[in-house]
Amino acid sequence: MNLLTTRYLTVDPVFPDPDVIAQAARMLADGGLVAFPTETVYGLGARADREESVAKIYQAKGRPAHNPLITHVPDVAAARALVGEAWGPLHDQLAEAFWPGPLTLVVPRPAHIPAIVSAGLDALALRVPAHPVATALLRAAGVPVAAPSANRSSQLSPTRAAHVREGLDGRIDVLLDGGSCDVGLESTVLDLTQDPPVILRPGRITLQVLSAIVRDVKSHRALEIPQGISRPSPGLDSKHYAPRAALSVVTRQGLSQALASALRPVGVVTVGPWLAAPADVFLYTLADDAESYARALYETLHALDRKGCKSIVCEAIPEGEHWDAARDRLRRASA
Ligand code: TXA
Ligand code: MG
Numbered sequence: 001m002n003l004l005t006t007r008y009l010t011v012d013p014v015f016p017d018p019d020v021i022a023q024a025a026r027m028l029a030d031g032g033l034v035a036f037p038t039e040t041v042y043g044l045g046a047r048a049d050r051e052e053s054v055a056k057i058y059q060a061k062g063r064p065a066h067n068p069l070i071t072h073v074p075d076v077a078a079a080r081a082l083v084g085e086a087w088g089p090l091h092d093q094l095a096e097a098f099w100p101g102p103l104t105l106v107v108p109r110p111a112h113i114p115a116i117v118s119a120g121l122d123a124l125a126l127r128v129p130a131h132p133v134a135t136a137l138l139r140a141a142g143v144p145v146a147a148p149s150a151n152r153s154s155q156l157s158p159t160r161a162a163h164v165r166e167g168l169d170g171r172i173d174v175l176l177d178g179g180s181c182d183v184g185l186e187s188t189v190l191d192l193t194q195d196p197p198v199i200l201r202p203g204r205i206t207l208q209v210l211s212a213i214v215r216d217v218k219s220h221r222a223l224e225i226p227q228g229i230s231r232p233s234p235g236l237d238s239k240h241y242a243p244r245a246a247l248s249v250v251t252r253q254g255l256s257q258a259l260a261s262a263l264r265p266v267g268v269v270t271v272g273p274w275l276a277a278p279a280d281v282f283l284y285t286l287a288d289d290a291e292s293y294a295r296a297l298y299e300t301l302h303a304l305d306r307k308g309c310k311s312i313v314c315e316a317i318p319e320g321e322h323w324d325a326a327r328d329r330l331r332r333a334s335a
Pocket of ligand 2: 148
């Protein structure tokens with residue numbers, strides 16, 4: 001593709017400058033590509049109501065045409081207006097409980113949203129992000145914004161503007177730098193077009209939390225089928241979210257042995273301190289609570305890639321559903 005001149009605009013993550021937001025919003029309204037921070041990861045936005053704008057997202061990312069995008073709106077009222085008649089009491093309850101926030105709802109696709117947004121499906125993924133920059137941008141743009149994670153296809157999602165720049169410099173019009181993302185892993189995707197509803201991708205909003213509102217909600221584990229068998233949902237290919245280095249996951253007991261035979265340079269990511277680490281590895285000790293771990297995981301994998309690691313050995317993370325999102329991403333990164 002032809003290279004663009006990417007404009008880098010820094011914004012305060014809490015009180016974004018309205019003039020800067022207005023510039024980025026104008027670019028969106030004019031059909032351009034704007035990367036922006038959300039509370040989960042950085043998104044790569046284009047107006048969702050125009051096929052030719054959305055097509056640019058697929059081109060910039062090198063994203064396969066069968067992988068649908070998430071559409072973002074500033075608030076629940078905008079979501080309700082967009083979805084129209086298909087919006088029901090369950091949508092209201094979920095929106096009230098979790099929006100703005102890291103939950104994506106799959107709903108019937110409204111007629112005025114072009115099929116390319118959903119990779120041809122009749123369903124649309126929709127989210128109200130909880131980041132002041134995202135909210136301000138979406139409000140100023142005044143149109144729904146399709147935004148996948150702002151990385152090249154199948155690579156790690158970005159949790160900082162520098163990560164976006166590494167992958168997409170010269171391929172997008174504007175990058176809004178609003179600091180680092182708080183959640184650090186992508187939103188929970190809940191498909192409400194199936195009965196019972198099913199979690200397509202685990203995230204910060206867990207099955208147990210959703211169960212308080214959605215009866216019989218089905219776990220993403222039902223979708224964890226071996227590679228090579230037919231895909232349960234478009235875009236949920238196993239190989240995903242991967243660093244350049246070969247990544248493996250082993251228990252604490254297996255770390256030393258795995259490291260002995262790992263290609264150098266090698267990074268090791270542990271859950272809590274590991275005093276027996278060899279001296280010739282890049283050791284990253286992540287916190288042993290699920291939220292801190294999630295916040296730091298992509299950042300750590302990006303850092304190890306930057307150091308030129310050929311392999312990364314991750315310590316297996318604890319059981320329990322709070323760890324589901326991180327476990328899912330590690331599984332995909334090592335697939
Ligand atoms: O946290 C997030 O969700 C971030 C931020 C930017 O909002 N976005 C994100 O988008 O992770 P992306 O494109 O990297 O992942 C979207 C996933 C797709 O891979 C697909 O599995 C699912 O959402 N998805 C989107 N539309 C769908 C649909 N109509 N039906 C089923 N799954 C869908
Ligand atoms: Mg992605």
